[in-house]
Amino acid sequence: MEKQPDRAEKYRRSVPSPTLEDVATRAGVSTATVSRCLNNPSKVAKTTRERVLEAVRTLGYAPNFGAQALAAKRTNTFGAIIPTMENAIFARGLQAFQEELQRNGITLLVASSSYTPELEEQQIRGLVARGADALLLIGHARAPQVYEFLDDRQVPYVITWTYEDFQSRISIGFDNRKAMKCLAERVISLGHRNIALITSQRKDNDRASHRCEGIQDAMALHGIDPEGLRIVETPYTISNGADAFASLMESDPRPTAVLCGNDVLAAGALLQARKMNLDVPGDVSITGFDDIEIAQIVTPALTTVHVPHREMGKGAARLLLGMRNGQMPTSSTELEAHVVLRDSLGPAPRM
Amino acid sequence: MEKQPDRAEKYRRSVPSPTLEDVATRAGVSTATVSRCLNNPSKVAKTTRERVLEAVRTLGYAPNFGAQALAAKRTNTFGAIIPTMENAIFARGLQAFQEELQRNGITLLVASSSYTPELEEQQIRGLVARGADALLLIGHARAPQVYEFLDDRQVPYVITWTYEDFQSRISIGFDNRKAMKCLAERVISLGHRNIALITSQRKDNDRASHRCEGIQDAMALHGIDPEGLRIVETPYTISNGADAFASLMESDPRPTAVLCGNDVLAAGALLQARKMNLDVPGDVSITGFDDIEIAQIVTPALTTVHVPHREMGKGAARLLLGMRNGQMPTSSTELEAHVVLRDSLGPAPRM
DNA sequence: GCAAGTAATGTAAGCGCTTGCATTACACGT
DNA sequence: ACGTGTAATGCAAGCGCTTACATTACTTGC
Numbered sequence: 001m002e003k004q005p006d007r008a009e010k011y012r013r014s015v016p017s018p019t020l021e022d023v024a025t026r027a028g029v030s031t032a033t034v035s036r037c038l039n040n041p042s043k044v045a046k047t048t049r050e051r052v053l054e055a056v057r058t059l060g061y062a063p064n065f066g067a068q069a070l071a072a073k074r075t076n077t078f079g080a081i082i083p084t085m086e087n088a089i090f091a092r093g094l095q096a097f098q099e100e101l102q103r104n105g106i107t108l109l110v111a112s113s114s115y116t117p118e119l120e121e122q123q124i125r126g127l128v129a130r131g132a133d134a135l136l137l138i139g140h141a142r143a144p145q146v147y148e149f150l151d152d153r154q155v156p157y158v159i160t161w162t163y164e165d166f167q168s169r170i171s172i173g174f175d176n177r178k179a180m181k182c183l184a185e186r187v188i189s190l191g192h193r194n195i196a197l198i199t200s201q202r203k204d205n206d207r208a209s210h211r212c213e214g215i216q217d218a219m220a221l222h223g224i225d226p227e228g229l230r231i232v233e234t235p236y237t238i239s240n241g242a243d244a245f246a247s248l249m250e251s252d253p254r255p256t257a258v259l260c261g262n263d264v265l266a267a268g269a270l271l272q273a274r275k276m277n278l279d280v281p282g283d284v285s286i287t288g289f290d291d292i293e294i295a296q297i298v299t300p301a302l303t304t305v306h307v308p309h310r311e312m313g314k315g316a317a318r319l320l321l322g323m324r325n326g327q328m329p330t331s332s333t334e335l336e337a338h339v340v341l342r343d344s345l346g347p348a349p350r351m
Numbered sequence: 352m353e354k355q356p357d358r359a360e361k362y363r364r365s366v367p368s369p370t371l372e373d374v375a376t377r378a379g380v381s382t383a384t385v386s387r388c389l390n391n392p393s394k395v396a397k398t399t400r401e402r403v404l405e406a407v408r409t410l411g412y413a414p415n416f417g418a419q420a421l422a423a424k425r426t427n428t429f430g431a432i433i434p435t436m437e438n439a440i441f442a443r444g445l446q447a448f449q450e451e452l453q454r455n456g457i458t459l460l461v462a463s464s465s466y467t468p469e470l471e472e473q474q475i476r477g478l479v480a481r482g483a484d485a486l487l488l489i490g491h492a493r494a495p496q497v498y499e500f501l502d503d504r505q506v507p508y509v510i511t512w513t514y515e516d517f518q519s520r521i522s523i524g525f526d527n528r529k530a531m532k533c534l535a536e537r538v539i540s541l542g543h544r545n546i547a548l549i550t551s552q553r554k555d556n557d558r559a560s561h562r563c564e565g566i567q568d569a570m571a572l573h574g575i576d577p578e579g580l581r582i583v584e585t586p587y588t589i590s591n592g593a594d595a596f597a598s599l600m601e602s603d604p605r606p607t608a609v610l611c612g613n614d615v616l617a618a619g620a621l622l623q624a625r626k627m628n629l630d631v632p633g634d635v636s637i638t639g640f641d642d643i644e645i646a647q648i649v650t651p652a653l654t655t656v657h658v659p660h661r662e663m664g665k666g667a668a669r670l671l672l673g674m675r676n677g678q679m680p681t682s683s684t685e686l687e688a689h690v691v692l693r694d695s696l697g698p699a700p701r702m
Numbered sequence: 703g704c705a706a707g708t709a710a711t712g713t714a715a716g717c718g719c720t721t722g723c724a725t726t727a728c729a730c731g732t
Numbered sequence: 733a734c735g736t737g738t739a740a741t742g743c744a745a746g747c748g749c750t751t752a753c754a755t756t757a758c759t760t761g762c
Contacts, residue, residue, distance in 0.1 A: 019717095033741060035721085043739090065426075066420030066482055067717070067747090070421050070749085111459070238647070271648065294648055296622070297648060297649050299625075371748065382749075383713075384711060386751085394711095399711085415747085415748050421717045421749070423749075424750090
């Protein structure tokens with residue numbers, strides 16, 4: 001019996017992955033039928049289908065990704081570009097995103113941009129080049145040519161970690177400004193008038209800048225000059241948070257409340273407060289933002305803003321899945337973020 | 352002037368990505384030359400090369416990933432399968448891994464297995480199917496058919512987060528057993544005799560089981576019956592750590608030292624201790640493992656084992672890069688993990 | 703000035719899959 | 733028994749790239 005001798009000849013170095021053709025031969029059908037069996041089972045007769053699937057199983061066939069992408073012009077791969085993998089900020093949302101994708105048979109590609117616009121653009125182009133069918137992006141702030149590129153290529157994307165109604169781009173997230181304003185009002189209502197903010201770079205980061213504006217909104221609303229808000233910008237690590245807090249505590253007048261742009265910076269501030277023998281919240285109040293795990297772990301537990309991590313991730317996946325099938329959502333969706341009162345915020349100390 | 356009218360006809364829906372052929376036409380050369388220009392510049396005359404690169408630039412050409420993968424049989428993509436993205440345990444190492452890959456022009460695909468062997472196998476096959484040139488794996492414990500599969504397909508892989516000399520498989524990491532033994536000896540030398548362990552599932556997890564054995568090694572060495580080690584297994588979350596600690600504190604005799612398989616569980620234990628008004632380390636000592644960020648943040652700061660996250664990530668990348676180019680490393684590499692003494696471990700209380 | 707070697711480029715055959723269209727098989731009504 | 737409609741299948745043309753091999757253009761030594 002002769003058996004595709006040419007093919008057998010070609011591969012010698014290792015056990016070759018079986019191809020569609022191998023499956024077809026074994027099942028006694030054409031490659032077209034096998035392909036349909038896998039992608040469009042309803043178009044194949046039941047008995048044939050069973051025969052084919054049997055062959056697939058015994059051969060351990062798995063489609064060649066490149067070939068499939070090339071022929072079908074889709075990869076069943078979505079991409080996500082997040083600012084950092086170093087800390088847990090985006091982890092939970094990403095996990096939810098990926099779970100939802102997996103449930104729909106699509107694979108996730110993750111890239112991190114290290115909060116650098118140039119790198120982010122490069123990553124976006126890279127992911128599109130490697131066939132990402134859709135993209136998850138964090139925040140709105142990026143160069144217009146990036147959006148042009150995406151629109152030209154008709155790559156669906158959603159923006160998350162923020163919600164802005166007026167944007168034509170679809171987003172799913174919460175209103176950073178409103179959420180921070182809410183927290184700030186709480187702070188102010190406890191008598192704090194000397195307020196400071198430790199934040200990560202606001203340039204190219206709409207989340208950070210909106211949070212800052214939220215505080216100023218609250219101040220204005222309560223008759224405090226928003227210009228009086230002392231702001232320290234520093235990259236996103238615990239020790240930077242600590243340093244920023246230290247410098248703030250040396251200023252005069254000393255703030256009675258130090259709001260932080262995120263929990264990581266707040267944790268650093270808390271650490272430093274302890275080192276300086278300052279009682280929190282007795283001597284100074286500290287708040288965070290994001291409500292990641294560490295917020296509950298630090299002492300005192302951090303008053304912060306809880307963010308709908310998993311809802312954003314899952315929701316973004318749903319949106320993207322829909323968009324890939326041609327259902328363009330008509331509007332962005334706003335999720336709720338809410339203040340979580342724990343122990344690090346208290347009344348302003350009497351002078 | 353006629354210009355490939357057929358091609359223009361084919362695409363209408365959106366701006367098509369320029370193809371190799373477009374570049375070739377524009378530069379007045381064949382596609383082969385363009386391809387060589389991009390992948391093997393030395394084989395092309397300087398003047399031609401410049402002309403081609405110019406065309407690439409103005410057209411904004413980027414290679415089609417699928418086509419490239421199909422034709423070249425490599426994707427310049429490495430995969431990593433980690434047990435979880437939910438907490439920071441693997442984040443730092445992964446970040447280092449990806450930075451090193453990026454520096455070498457290769458893209459990282461990340462999948463998480465949720466500590467489930469079946470899911471992990473599926474993810475591995477998935478990543479290979481989509482053309483991963485090499486794989487980063489955590490720990491040795493997995494079904495033999497997985498290794499067979501990888502070997503058959505000649506997919507290079509390295510195991511990390513563990514080091515075992517006797518294994519034929521290449522690994523880069525540290526000796527979990529030795530590291531934990533070292534910590535346990537410290538604990539014992541402080542007078543603790545009643546020791547307990549809170550660990551994640553040890554089945555299918557060699558890191559967890561080796562750490563456990565390390566404690567027992569130390570006990571045996573100091574004349575304590577290793578069977579006396581009380582062990583609670585529980586999944587990997589803060590609240591589980593807290594619950595496990597609570598149940599341990601109810602047992603009789605109460606342990607004076609609770610070692611935890613990782614910092615997350617330890618953080619939970621610490622939290623619970625505070626809730627129960629137990630002084631740490633006055634009433635009970637608690638230790639962690641991994642030295643992730645939270646270890647420094649909790650109160651008291653956690654005595655734990657520092658793990659060479661970034662070295663493992665970067666080293667794994669290097670190894671894999673080499674293997675792809677045919678340099679099979681001859682042996683695994685052992686990195687150092689060391690005990691970090693902070694505040695959560697103290698002398699055993701006098702009975 | 704010519705053969706011979708080398709460097710630069712072109713030609714074209716796939717890589718493994720999807721899918722529009724053509725073909726075949728089959729059930730049914732008449 | 734025959735045409736007709738529909739369901740099932742096969743055929744074959746690409747998808748955009750890489751690369752072995754063929755071809756052409758130059759050098760260079762004699």
